[in-house]
Amino acid sequence: MMMDFVLLGFSDTPNLQWILFGVFLFIYLTVLMCNSIIILITKIDPVLHTPMYFFLGNFSFLEVCYVTVTIPRMLMDLWTQKGHILFLACATQMCFVLMLGSTECLLLTVMAYDRYVAICNPLHYSLVMNHRVCSQLVAASWISTIPPVIGQTWQIFSLPFCASHTINHFFCDIPPILKLACGDTFVNEIAVCVAAVVIVMVPFLLIVVSYGKIICNISKLSSARGRSKAFSTCSSHLTVVVLFYGTAFFSYLQPKPNQSEGMGKLISLFYTVFIPTLNPIIYTLRNKDIMMALRKLLAKLLA
Template sequence: MNRKKLKSENSNITTMMNFILLGCSDTPNLQWTLFVIFLLIYLTILVCNSIIILITKIDPSLHTPMYFFLGNFSFLEICYVTVTIPRMLVDLWTKKGHISFLACATQMGFILMFGGTECLLLTVMAYDRYVAICNPLHYSLVMNHKVCIQLVAASWISTIPVVIGQTWQIFSLSFCASHTINHFFCDVPPILKLACGDTFVNEVAVYVATVVFIMVPFLLIVVSYVKIICNILKLSSARGRSKAFSTCSSHLTVMVLFYGTASISYLQPKPNHSEGMEKLISLFYTVFIPTLNPIIYTLRNKDIMMALKKLLAKILA
């Protein structure tokens, strides 16, 4: 009897070594259309962000803390979408969606790491704008190159131990339910749905991580921008106010879009909305917002546009 039970348990463990990502399997007629759309989106993100990285490196006028952070943010965006979109393209191409236990855990870990890093980097960028506008006389001293490197490094490194602990905790659960994930990638909420037993501790851990990496940075950004706006309104020159607002508007737009959708997803580990809506929200902050970010930063930034025109002139000359 014990042998049969052990054999059955081993069989269940073996079965659960693989998951199936359902993705868009409920709309088989749109598979190829979605493949083309996601491929174009991925290529757009790669090209646009690579251009931003290139021009912030080669144009001397953009060798400032603001554009140093923007170049790092663009690199982060490339990493962020590379964790999800290529996998989605493979699943749409093969129409299978099989993903191993280890690959699923790895994908989740990188999604959480890059997402957390993005939250912290957006906070650093807000601090940079705060110092530039509210304390301009000491800007070059406060935001020197060494400090900029330290802030970027801290944004990347500080997420790693939390992400490792979070991922290990979630994938240490027993998955006795269906091994099909009704999602495009291995994200926290759909994985927790598959776990059997009490997941209260895991849900609390998700809330704590969300507060630390989403809500606290968001509040810091809000405080920074309240001070920035108050300082801008004190400026006597209308042109000065317009220029100050224009340097902040792009970052503020990106921040609102990213934090808004990410908080909706992660503040509800067992969301009340439908799985279709859950997938749409996750697609918004992992795919569509990274597509909009380089467009927002280039079209609303005169310095970037000037540098881009100079680069094109050199290439076409």
Template sequence: MKIHKDGESIKKGISNVTTLVEFVLLGFSDIPNLHWTLFGIFLVIYLTILMCNSIIILVTRIDSALQTPMYFFLGNLSFLEICYVTVTIPRMLMDLLTQKGNISFFACAAQMCFVLMFGGSECLLLTVMAYDRYVAICNPLHYPLIMNHKVCVQLVTVSWISVFPFVIGQTCQIFSLPFCGSNTINHFFCDLPPVLQLACGDTFVNEIAVYVVAVIFVMAPFLLIVVSYGKIISSILKLSSAKGRAKAFSTCSSHLIVVVLFYGTATITYLQPKPNQSEGVGKLISLFYTVLIPTLNPVIYTLRNKDITVALRKLLTKILI
């Protein structure tokens, strides 16, 4: 085995076939003078995400006024956000701290697998939350019967489990490709597009598989959300009371903002043709949906939701008194 000092590749040669042992994540190496600043910013962001989402999980569990399907799903979304950022940000912090981006072949595959898994689960969970709002607004008399606790648990379970076989198959397919060129990934984590760009030979079948999975877990759920909100808006506009319309819109607005932000960036990343997206743009978009959106989600749900605000005040009162 020959190890190159420049970190470009670490390979084991057998005739003309090479086996990649590790990748090198470039991360933010193009701005080395700011690595300590970036480390501090991302550390604060990560701790903020953990704290805010943990608080939402806590208040939705202990406050009796929040024992409804909507807040049950919100608590699960907050837990999912914690898992999602934990896959990428700690690794990014370590690379900024050590100024080394070496990541083993299997660690890279595991990171990609978890990113895709949690991202796909979030797409499905946001769809479930849209369905919950649809039933609550369009069929309020049967809402307690339709969205009972058993159904809610089943919907969340499906959101988590149904992604597994697709993601594992996708990851195995990508990492079974030969990587015979550079092992340098111009990204801060092992995302699918930049890793696929390093593969040798014809990757057409793999790219088609990426589009198929993206359509199943991004476009199809998004279309269901659009249909749900089309019916929700139609029902709200039929309400005679302006106060009733305002209240109905307020229960949906936070979720709608999160959907637009998350699906917008996910669509650009996984459904845009590879040649049309530069590495810098791809890195920026990934930074948006892996760091910024999880940071904004608790703020959006907290500031725009009176029930959560009241529950937080009650919790703070109990702690301080």
């Protein structure tokens, strides 16, 4: 028999419910607006019709999907003061969070590879990173995550659950769901760790290798201006990588006993809410081409 769950969310701070609702609503609208602008300008501005901005547009679309899986549900729970969620809805939410998070790992790796080719092999860049290859890399980032994530979700929700059906979290994440399972969950925890190593650590190591080669190549440039320009094209992506992988590491690769429920909730807030809010700001403020495209768009709208 399928049981339903109750998401506690932020019920331990009843006096802050409406403040939190306002804050998360503002964040959600900001993420939607900023990423939609990036998607729009990378489509309409010919200057941004390059592989780097093609990947950035896809990354922005991914961020919109990512926050939409968690924040609207969180807003509804804050508004109704109830956290009731159906078994199937809980499994679906977890599946999408894992799938989109895994896709983000792969897409960040693809973006690092793009920068590697642009800086370390510039003469063959247009040949290597043609539109067909870029489309295939993006499609692979999305599609390859689906089978393992569905398998992982099915494995977790096939477990027998105890009498308690209260999840001390604001969305259906793996650690709080496993805490509700009856019996030994050791095999499931090992499976989660293996999946995290493959999906999180392998792409991270590929990014480290790419940037290792990029830094070596940049250091050989004789022109200080050339080095500065090369670093500036990578700095935004590198900042996003550090933020995303830092929180993912603490959330999924940290031993279970070392992580309190409160700390787990706080870390999850960072990678599901705050980092997607910062990402478009990081990419926009540190990129002259995007700022120029924004000015042109505003000039057209105000003309």
